[in-house]
C-alpha cells in the first residue's frame with residue numbers, strides 16, 4: 001500500500017464518513033419544526049413548560065403565554081399562574097409565577113390549594129392595565145363554587161394583584177331568555193329526574209339560571225375575547241356546565257356590565273376558544289368529560305350576541321372523535337399575518353398534571369370553516385406562508 005492509499009483509508013474516509021453523517025443528522029433536525037404537538041416543550045432553562053389551560057397575549061412585539069402552574073401530584077394551585085415570553089412562538093423564556101396563591105392564610109380566597117384554571121390576560125388600552133380573568137374554585141370545595149376570578153397588573157409579567165372572585169350577573173336575566181321561560185314552574189321542574197327529556201327541556205328553558213338568579217350564574221371553563229371595537233367578553237360554561245354564557249365586560253375590562261346571553265342551551269359545552277375572521281365569530285369547544293378527551297364542537301355566529309349555530313367537529317383524521325387526545329383552550333391570531341390563527345389545546349395528564357402536553361396547530365380553512373389536522377411538527381413561519 002502506498003502512503004497516499006494508507007492516508008485515504010485510515011484518515012480521509014473516516015473523516016468524510018463522519019462529516020457526512022453529521023450533515024445528515026443536522027439536516028434532519030432542521031426538518032423537525034419547532035412546534036411539536038404532544039412532546040415535551042422545554043423552556044429557556046430546559047424545563048417542560050408549565051402553563052396549562054393557557055391563554056396568549058401579544059404585546060409590544062412579544063407573545064406572553066399565561067397558564068396554570070401544575071405540580072406532579074395535584075391539579076390544585078400550589079403556586080399560581082405562570083407566564084412565558086417569546087418573540088417567535090418557538091423559544092420560551094420563563095417569566096415566573098405572575099399571580100401567586102396566598103401562603104399560610106387558609107381563610108384567604110386564593111389560599112394555596114384552591115383551584116385556578118384557564119387564566120386569560122387582556123390588555124386594556126384606556127387604563128394601561130393588564131387584566132387577568134380565571135376560573136376559580138375555593139379550597140376543599142371541589143368545583144362547587146364555580147366562580148370567575150379577577151387580578152390586575154401594570155406590567156405584563158406581573159405581579160398580578162388578586163381583586164376578588166364571584167359568580168357573574170347576580171339578579172340579572174340573560175338578554176335572550178323569554179318571559180315565559182323566566183316563569184318556569186321550578187317546583188315541578190325540581191322533581192324531574194336528571195337527564196330525562198323533560199329535565200333537559202327544563203334546563204333548556206333556564207332551570208339553572210332561575211335557580212342561581214340571586215347569587216349569580218355559575219362560571220367554570222372560560223375565556224376572554226377582545227373584539228375589533230375593543231369591547232371585551234367573558235365566555236364561560238355555566239348552568240352546571242350545560243349552557244355557555246357570553247357576558248359583556250365593562251370598558252376597563254374589570255367587571256361585568258350585566259348584559260349577557262345563553263348559547264346552545266343544554267348543549268353541554270366546555271373549554272371555549274374563540275376567534276373572529278372576516279366579520280364572523282367561530283368558537284371551538286369540547287363536550288364535558290372531565291380530563292378525558294372527547295369530540296370538539298364548532299359554533300359560529302355573525303354577531304357575538306348570536307344566533308349561534310353548531311357545525312360539525314372541526315377535527316379531521318383518525319382520532320377526530322377524541323380531538324387527538326386534547327381539549328381546546330385558546331385561539332390567537334399570528335401577529336402581522338392575515339387570517340393566520342394558532343389553536344391551543346391541552347393533553348391533560350391528571351396523574352402527573354405538570355406533565356400535561358400542549359397541542360398547538362395552525363387552523364386551516366375549508367368552505368369558510370376552520371379545520372384542524374394533526375401535524376407531528378410545524379413552524380409558524382412556514383405554516384402560514386401563502
Ligand code: GAL
Nearest residue numbers: 053117221270271289290291
Ligand atoms: C375539564 C375542564 C378542565 C378541568 C377539568 C376538571 O372538563 O375543561 O379545565 O376543570 O374538567 O375535571
